Amino acid sequence: MDKRTGLIVKATGGFYYVQADGVLHECRARGLFRKEGVSPLVGDRVELEPTGEASGYVTAILPRKNxxxxxxxxxxxxxxxxxxxxxxxxxxxxxxxxxxxxxxxxxxxxxxxxxxxxxxxxxxxxxxxxxxxxxxxxxxxxxxxxxxxxxxxxxxxxxxxxxxxxxxxxxxxxxxxxxxxxxxxxxxxxxxxxxxxxxxxxxxxxxxxxxxxxxxxxxxDLERYEIIRKEELAGCFPEFAEFSGNCRFTGCSHTVEKGCAVLEALREGKIHPSRHASYRALYEDAKKLKEWELKDPQEKK
Structure with a gap:
């Protein structure tokens, strides 16, 4: 059976447009994706089974990095x-x-x-x-x-x-x-x-x-679909990395604690006040999240 590997460059109206070997294939997805609760996305590397010169079926999604x-x-x-x-x-x-x-x-x-x-x-x-x-x-x-x-x-x-x-x-x-x-x-x-x-x-x-x-x-949409837990948030501010491991207490929130190396870097001008203000706002929002909100967004559909 002829199978090819390609990249989904567009998805609309139930069709997936896959660029493979210099040809843009208009494809449907096999029913197995519905059974498994997985949908192909634009950007996915996929396997396709051609059914014509520029048509076919998406038969497998290759591993995603994100x-x-x-x-x-x-x-x-x-x-x-x-x-x-x-x-x-x-x-x-x-x-x-x-x-x-x-x-x-x-x-x-x-x-x-x-x-x-x-x-x-x-x-x-x-x-x-x-x-x-x-x-x-x-x-x-x-x-x-x-x-x-x-x-x-x-x-x-x-x-x-x-x-x-x-x-x-x-x-x-x-x-x-x-x-x-x-x-x-x-x-x-x-x-x-x-x-x-x-x-x-x-x-x-x-x-x-x-x-x-x-x-x-x-x-x-951002808050609903791309949830970041409060414990993970500091790792999403790259400029904190140099300092966050030097805090006096384990589990430091980097917001009010004494002995916080991030707050010390803020005072010394090594972290911009605007960035830390955003961090604090996002941290307060993350603290209010309920357990059901922390589930994978696909599970909440």
């Missing part, structure tokens, strides 16, 4: 968080939630600051360069920084996320003009953009890179 529920995407290498200087104004807590989720899933976070023509990106750059992640600033009036972003995305699968209206789709179109992803104007009345991306789809870039444009998220 998966996101919202957006539904697997095997992500880089999580690109997009924030704008203004219109809409940046929300540090939302940025830090996204960054924590990326770190929790062992995905490399990257920050792109858009609309730098509306104001200086220095304040955001100052916060996130101390985290030790790639940070890029781009203007709508020049192409400066775009080539560096292209290079950073040229290998593996990259997911884009950020508040609606920050310019994710516009940025992707500028990174690669072949994409032609639909964009929406920012609503002046509401101060936010219209949702323009309706499904997750991978687009090729560079040598062996794929980029995904994803629907605008909400903080509610």
């Amino acid at each position: 998966a996101l529920v919202r957006p539904p995407l697997a095997n992500v290498d880089t999580f690109v968080i997009v924030a704008s200087v203004s219109d809409p104004a940046p929300n540090a807590l939302v940025i830090d939630k996204l960054m924590a989720i990326a770190c929790h899933k062992e995905i490399r976070p990257m920050l792109v600051i858009t609309k730098s023509d509306l104001g200086g990106p220095d304040a955001l750059e100052e916060i996130y360069r101390t985290v030790g992640i790639p940070v890029f600033a781009v203007s709508r009036q020049s192409d400066e920084g775009l080539e560096e972003i292209r290079a950073a995305l040229s290998h593996g699968i990259s997911a884009f996320s950020g508040n609606t209206g920050v310019g994710k789709s516009s940025l992707l179109n500028r990174i690669d003009g072949r994409l032609s992803i639909a964009t929406g104007e920012t609503s002046r009345k509401l101060g936010r953009g219209r949702h323009t991306t309706r499904h997750v789809e991978l687009y090729p870039i560079g040598e062996d890179g794929w980029i995904a444009d994803t629907p605008g998220f909400s903080a509610v």
